[in-house]
Amino acid sequence: MDYKKIAREVLENVGGKDNIASAAHCVTRLRLVLKDTTKCDKTVIENIEGAKGVFFNSGQLHVVFGTGLVDMVYAAFIEEAGIKESSLEDVKIEGKKNGGKLKEMFKAFSDIFVALIPGIVGCAMILGLRAILMTSGLFGLETTLAKTYKWASDLSSFFNIIATGLNFLPVFIMYSATKRFGGNPVLGIIIGLVLIHPELGNRFDFLQGKLPDVSYWNFFGINIPEVAFQGGVFPAILTSLFLAKFEKFLTKRVPQILSFILVPTLTIIVSAAALFLVFGPLGDVIASGLGFVIELLYIKGGVVGAFVFAAVLQPLVITGTHHAIGGIEAQLIASTGFNYIQPLWAVSIIAQGGACVGMFLLAKKKSKRREIAISSFIPTLVGVSEPAIFAVNIKDSIIPFACAVLGAGFGGAYMRIFSVKALGFGLTGIPGVTIVNPPVMIHYVIGNIVAFSLTILFIIIYDKLKGVPGAHE
Incomplete structure (x- = not known):
């Protein structure tokens, strides 16, 4: 070439x-x-x-x-x-x-989490290994490996310690987001540590009314609960944006001779105050709102909700608004330890790969369309769907893409029926197996096969009934 x-x-x-x-x-x-x-x-x-x-x-x-x-x-x-x-x-x-500003906002979400994915994936895989040691009934045992063998118990304890990165997720988000917005990332880390300070009360208990004896700071008549923001993904992002803008504001206005002392000091004080007074509570509202939507779709909506959720993910990719999903996944990991969106991502992507294979089967032998279809399918195996979407599935008509959306919906429904969850995010397809909760790993594989196979079947059936535009060229 x-x-x-x-x-x-x-x-x-x-x-x-x-x-x-x-x-x-x-x-x-x-x-x-x-x-x-x-x-x-x-x-x-x-x-x-x-x-x-x-x-x-x-x-x-x-x-x-x-x-x-x-x-x-x-x-x-x-x-x-x-x-x-x-x-x-x-x-x-x-x-x-x-x-546009809207696309820029959604893209910012992606940029914040891209840098964190390797660490999150690593910790999630370690927790997956620990889950194998802690799961009853494996390897013919009546109980767990950790309860049967001393080495397994010690290894489980060790894995739990070294995977602690997920417990400090708000700190990493503050670092990455502050850097993304043009602020000093070290100041972001400092505020991130405030988010999870051990001397502050537990946020989840506070919001559920389980901290009746919580203490309050009183500043100029304003009562501020001495409560941390464990799992505070959105408070971290909002505060990072404010911190970066405020630091730039100070840098331009504080005399050079005093800048080294005043800029970081005032940035930390004002940003921390903004966290507790404004962005922490606002972040809670955003997280609650998103949690309500997800609960409505996935928990209360059950199989139907999961079908819809999985089906709409790739249309979001086309619009560019899918970048915000990473923040929701991070919130789920921080608050529950599990991520049930990852399996839905997986089936939505592999279904697009299925559409490529369907178009490959319909195309003329030795045609360029076959070459493009199969080469666009391969990236979906590792979680990349854009080549499949733009090079094949919406190239001549929306039919292959629509069949993939439908196939993804059924795959998502299967994942919901068997409660497939991941321990991290950022990996789908074949690599995604490594971060899936071990007891349901087989259903992750089957769910992907369902989405992939049904998509091919839908394309072939549609072609028999009406003909898929451009399919036989």
């Missing part, structure tokens, strides 16, 4: 080097910010060798090439265009000039 030729053809059809504001790439996509989007010929780009799809999102042109190939194309592209490498953050900032 001639990467330079591919890069040259892309460059020619986006308006040339003078029309490039910035360029970067992610795992599967070349991401460009164009000065004039009207100069872009999407139809021609879609037919360039290796290209699997083209779409605009958040002020950026995304050209889907797939894992590995995109690295080669990007290297050739920046050389051909004669531009310097840009980070994804640079491209995001440039793209925001053409993007």
